[in-house]
Amino acid sequence: MARILIIYSTTDGHTREICNRLREIIEQQAHQVTLVPVGEVADADLERHDRIVVGASIRYGKHRPAVVEFIERNAEVLNRRASAFFSVNVVARKPAKNQPHTNPYVRKLLQKVSWRPTQVAVFAGKIDYPRYGVLDRMVIRGIMWLTGGPTDPKAVVEFTDWRQVEAFGGVIAKM
Numbered sequence: 001m002a003r004i005l006i007i008y009s010t011t012d013g014h015t016r017e018i019c020n021r022l023r024e025i026i027e028q029q030a031h032q033v034t035l036v037p038v039g040e041v042a043d044a045d046l047e048r049h050d051r052i053v054v055g056a057s058i059r060y061g062k063h064r065p066a067v068v069e070f071i072e073r074n075a076e077v078l079n080r081r082a083s084a085f086f087s088v089n090v091v092a093r094k095p096a097k098n099q100p101h102t103n104p105y106v107r108k109l110l111q112k113v114s115w116r117p118t119q120v121a122v123f124a125g126k127i128d129y130p131r132y133g134v135l136d137r138m139v140i141r142g143i144m145w146l147t148g149g150p151t152d153p154k155a156v157v158e159f160t161d162w163r164q165v166e167a168f169g170g171v172i173a174k175m
């Protein structure tokens, strides 16, 4: 049995949902999973776990600064453990951008930090227009119009491939 820490950054909750699914899959393999938002993780938590997973969504082209800061501050301990990173963004709904090495946000993050995760994944996220404020809705609709995505202001579209998420849970359980 391994103790696995999943640290996440979410704005609208979708990355947390992905983490919950990962947790279910990993716990089925008799490992112990702790889920914690990036703002609440303590250094001691890292020491207490055998494997560390970081999952973060993209907003306006970036992972939240708290995520990058956390990774940079803890790169050394992360590199000493089996570890995984995943990014959640809607660009990953495009087949040409749905792999860690083809997704611009994953590439940029891994170029920036000295952490070398054992496993990396990218998942397509969710569009939830009714949930967004007026300005965000307008901007995201504009981007979707430009990139061939949904523009109906009432649309809620989940692009996530849950089988891919489950498969990644299996990878974390074994890494």
Ligand SMILES: Cc1cc2nc3c(=O)[nH]c(=O)nc-3n(C[C@H](O)[C@H](O)[C@H](O)COP(=O)(O)O)c2cc1C
Binding pocket: 009, 010, 011, 012, 013, 014, 015, 016, 057, 058, 059, 060, 061, 062, 088, 089, 090, 091, 092, 124, 125, 126, 127, 128, 132, 136, 140
């Ligand atoms: C205000 C806003 C800005 C976003 N910017 C981007 C972006 O620049 N690139 C992208 O691929 N996805 C972008 N997204 C899509 C989110 O990454 C996607 O909705 C994801 O599922 C959000 O996950 P979360 O609920 O865990 O934060 C944006 C979403 C919102 C609401």
